[in-house]
Amino acid sequence: MESKKPMTIWEKLENMDVRYIYLLMWVAISLPILRPIGIPLGRYSIETLGLYNFIDKLPPGSIVVFIDDQSPAAAAECHPAEIAIFQHCVNKGLKVLFYASRAEAVPFIESTLQKVLGASKDHPDYGKKYVNLGFIPQYEVGLAALAANMFYTVKDAYGNDIKTLPFFQNLPTGTAKDWAIVIYYGASSVDWVVRQITDVYGTKTGGGVAAVLSSRIYPYFPDKVVGFTNGLKGAAEYEILVKRPGDAAAGMDAQSLGHLVIVIFIILGNLGYFISKRRRM
Amino acid sequence: MSLSIRPTYVGSAVIFMVSIVIMFLSIYLTKKGTVKPKIRKLPGMDALDEAIGRATEMGRPVHYTVGLGGVGDSQVIAGLSICQYVAKKCAEYGVRFLFTFADPSVEPVARDLIKSSYTMAGKPDEYKPENVIWLSNRQFAYATGAMGLILREKVAANLLLGYFAAESLILAEAGFRAGAIQIAGTTNSYQIPFFIATCDYTLISEELITAGAYVAGTPEQVGTIFGQDIMRLIGLILTIIGLLFWAAGNRWFYDVLNI
Amino acid sequence: MSIVIRRYIPWILAVILTFFMALDTLVLEKNINAYAEAIRKAQAIIGTHAVIISITLFTRIHGRRVIKDPKRIESWILLICLWIPLIWGLGRYAFYGVKPTVEPSIQQVFSAIVSPGDSTIYSILVFFIASAAYRAFRARSMEAAILLIAGSICMLGNAPVGELIWSGFVPLKDWINNVWVRAEARVIIISGLLATLALYVRILLGYERGWMGRGE
Numbered sequence: 001m002e003s004k005k006p007m008t009i010w011e012k013l014e015n016m017d018v019r020y021i022y023l024l025m026w027v028a029i030s031l032p033i034l035r036p037i038g039i040p041l042g043r044y045s046i047e048t049l050g051l052y053n054f055i056d057k058l059p060p061g062s063i064v065v066f067i068d069d070q071s072p073a074a075a076a077e078c079h080p081a082e083i084a085i086f087q088h089c090v091n092k093g094l095k096v097l098f099y100a101s102r103a104e105a106v107p108f109i110e111s112t113l114q115k116v117l118g119a120s121k122d123h124p125d126y127g128k129k130y131v132n133l134g135f136i137p138q139y140e141v142g143l144a145a146l147a148a149n150m151f152y153t154v155k156d157a158y159g160n161d162i163k164t165l166p167f168f169q170n171l172p173t174g175t176a177k178d179w180a181i182v183i184y185y186g187a188s189s190v191d192w193v194v195r196q197i198t199d200v201y202g203t204k205t206g207g208g209v210a211a212v213l214s215s216r217i218y219p220y221f222p223d224k225v226v227g228f229t230n231g232l233k234g235a236a237e238y239e240i241l242v243k244r245p246g247d248a249a250a251g252m253d254a255q256s257l258g259h260l261v262i263v264i265f266i267i268l269g270n271l272g273y274f275i276s277k278r279r280r281m
Numbered sequence: 282m283s284l285s286i287r288p289t290y291v292g293s294a295v296i297f298m299v300s301i302v303i304m305f306l307s308i309y310l311t312k313k314g315t316v317k318p319k320i321r322k323l324p325g326m327d328a329l330d331e332a333i334g335r336a337t338e339m340g341r342p343v344h345y346t347v348g349l350g351g352v353g354d355s356q357v358i359a360g361l362s363i364c365q366y367v368a369k370k371c372a373e374y375g376v377r378f379l380f381t382f383a384d385p386s387v388e389p390v391a392r393d394l395i396k397s398s399y400t401m402a403g404k405p406d407e408y409k410p411e412n413v414i415w416l417s418n419r420q421f422a423y424a425t426g427a428m429g430l431i432l433r434e435k436v437a438a439n440l441l442l443g444y445f446a447a448e449s450l451i452l453a454e455a456g457f458r459a460g461a462i463q464i465a466g467t468t469n470s471y472q473i474p475f476f477i478a479t480c481d482y483t484l485i486s487e488e489l490i491t492a493g494a495y496v497a498g499t500p501e502q503v504g505t506i507f508g509q510d511i512m513r514l515i516g517l518i519l520t521i522i523g524l525l526f527w528a529a530g531n532r533w534f535y536d537v538l539n540i
Numbered sequence: 541m542s543i544v545i546r547r548y549i550p551w552i553l554a555v556i557l558t559f560f561m562a563l564d565t566l567v568l569e570k571n572i573n574a575y576a577e578a579i580r581k582a583q584a585i586i587g588t589h590a591v592i593i594s595i596t597l598f599t600r601i602h603g604r605r606v607i608k609d610p611k612r613i614e615s616w617i618l619l620i621c622l623w624i625p626l627i628w629g630l631g632r633y634a635f636y637g638v639k640p641t642v643e644p645s646i647q648q649v650f651s652a653i654v655s656p657g658d659s660t661i662y663s664i665l666v667f668f669i670a671s672a673a674y675r676a677f678r679a680r681s682m683e684a685a686i687l688l689i690a691g692s693i694c695m696l697g698n699a700p701v702g703e704l705i706w707s708g709f710v711p712l713k714d715w716i717n718n719v720w721v722r723a724e725a726r727v728i729i730i731s732g733l734l735a736t737l738a739l740y741v742r743i744l745l746g747y748e749r750g751w752m753g754r755g756e
Binding site: 283284285286287290293294297300301304305308351352353355358359361362364365384385386388389390391392393394397410411415418419420421422424425447450451453454457468470473475477478479485486487489490491493494497499501502505506508509512513516 | 562565566567568569570587590591593594595597598601654657658661662664665668669671672673675676677724725728729730731732734735736737738739740741742743745747748750751752753
Binding site for chain 1: 662
């Protein structure tokens with residue numbers, strides 16, 4: 001009976017049990033959250049700076065529209081960005097119109113208002129500077145309808161007639177032409193926003209998106225999409241820029257170590273592959 | 282009745298009408314035999330028979346899913362076209378065919394399609410409604426359900442052809458753990474890399490959409506593929522012309538296309 | 541049901557509606573736009589009603605399972621989790637006028653169970669990405685080597701630790717994103733759109749019938 005030759009270290013590296021990878025990833029992600037390391041964020045990316053500079057240059061009173069399309073899963077990356085960007089808008093005295101393009105994103109609007117202003121519908125500036133329209137269905141069709149007529153929803157999320165709200169008084173056209181920028185938060189696609197807003201009305205688009213969506217946004221950047229926060233790192237950069245470090249900044253150590261562990265395993269796997277291959281030959 | 286083209290849509294209207302004319306012309310020329318376009322091989326589609334054969338030998342089921350999209354999504358329509366072919370083959374070979382989906386609007390179409398595939402294979406009694414499974418319309422509930430199904434049933438072939446978002450890697454890794462041969466396809470550009478990394482064969486973007494026509498192979502269907510290639514060529518020529526104009530500092534061509 | 545109703549009527553409806561909706565997209569005319577808006581609303585309502593079909597079939601399949609074998613806990617849990625919130629939400633709306641999207645108890649269930657559940661499953665991706673990258677990023681060929689190098693550069697460029705290791709990762713990552721990823725995304729989007737156009741022409745001409753359900 002032929003005895004099985006024990007695996008060499010290189011063969012073990014080539015065919016490592018994935019449970020070791022899972023274990024090391026778990027340690028690499030959870031340890032920095034429990035005990036932060038404080039790796040410096042480094043330089044700001046051009047995507048984040050593009051959005052920051054655009055918003056920074058807007059005159060007070062400009063209308064910024066937030067489209068919440070984030071699921072609870074994507075919220076880990078998008079929600080910190082939304083909070084930071086809303087904080088920036090509040091600091092600059094901009095008017096912000098919120099709406100959710102999916103029903104499950106509605107609580108995130110409420111959470112953003114609470115975390116930045118401390119209150120939502122009860123805040124003194126609600127209705128004057130900030131309005132929450134709640135859930136508008138049908139994604140592109142809903143946005144097209146809102147862009148064509150800002151009074152499309154009739155009521156806001158809390159049942160107030162929007163015609164009575166100071167936010168909607170004295171609008172030049174009552175369409176998306178009055179908007180300074182539309183910012184999309186989510187992980188599905190920014191194409192429909194660009195198609196309905198930027199292409200039709202010329203209003204620029206921005207993004208607080210999950211990193212996985214960034215490859216889809218690059219064709220539009222920087223002409224139609226002036227800037228976007230690219231995943232958790234972009235959200236962390238924006239938090240630091242507005243001097244409001246939050247969940248994103250706290251997660252950067254975990255992201256760093258996680259990426260490092262993946263790259264180390266890739267290198268080890270390739271080392272094992274090449275050396276084993278040479279030995280077999 | 283006052284009729285006018287929407288502002289900034291003139292260019293789109295022209296391109297739309299030109300595209301339709303080219304498509305019809307391509308179909309006409311291919312049907313007439315004037316043009317005999319050759320379609321390159323799609324390894325993913327050619328591997329379908331291999332996947333079903335593997336499932337037959339191993340006595341394990343085939344899992345097919347069209348992902349998250351509804352029946353109006355082009356990727357799901359393409360996925361359903363291929364599903365028809367796969368279901369018929371599975372019926373012929375006596376392989377258990379498991380079909381999962383997330384959007385409820387797919388259900389009546391899928392049930393009818395799979396049932397008629399079994400009937401065409403001459404085995405209407407072998408169609409089991411409980412093998413067409415609606416898991417959930419929530420993305421990750423669907424992913425968890427499909428992952429569990431793939432691992433429990435130890436599927437021999439995992440076919441992921443439709444609209445996928447973040448759950449693509451979850452399903453593909455589950456298929457890998459089950460030891461299945463995997464063929465995947467989607468037009469979501471940011472999920473394609475995950476499929477390429479984990480699946481044996483990947484249909485990238487248009488390959489998925491044209492797969493139905495590729496499998497059918499009739500002159501009319503091949504004609505539409507030829508038409509889309511002509512449109513692509515026109516797009517390329519316009520891009521090069523635009524590039525030359527732009528490099529010369531002239532916006533005229535850009536403004537014309539942007540009307 | 542006759543073949544005229546099953547095959548030809550859906551197809552004719554699809555052709556008429558396609559051209560009408562295309563007209564609405566391109567043209568500004570009060571009546572056409574109003575009818576198109578009504579059709580879109582109808583589409584949303586019909587799509588939502590497909591859920592009713594699925595709930596019925598779901599209940600039938602799992603109902604039969606629990607009748608056959610009352611010990612099937614998972615089917616019991618499924619049926620309870622499906623029907624109790626449904627009846628509760630509809631009841632609250634019918635008798636108290638509280639919409640399910642703002643009904644506090646349903647929002648609580650969503651925030652406490654569904655939302656964390658979604659986030660948990662999404663976070664499984666971190667392990668799967670690690671194992672998939674370890675397995676797939678092997679320099680077996682020139683293309684695989686390029687994929688491996690580009691992937692590693694992007695991963696390290698996107699994490700603050702990459703800049704600490706070498707400051708060149710970030711500009712390289714930016715170059716990859718701005719040149720290669722941008723070009724790739726455009727190609728995939730354009731080719732996908734052209735293929736979709738071809739697919740819809742096949743549907744309009746009746747060559748593609750999978751969407752109707754019936755096979756050849």
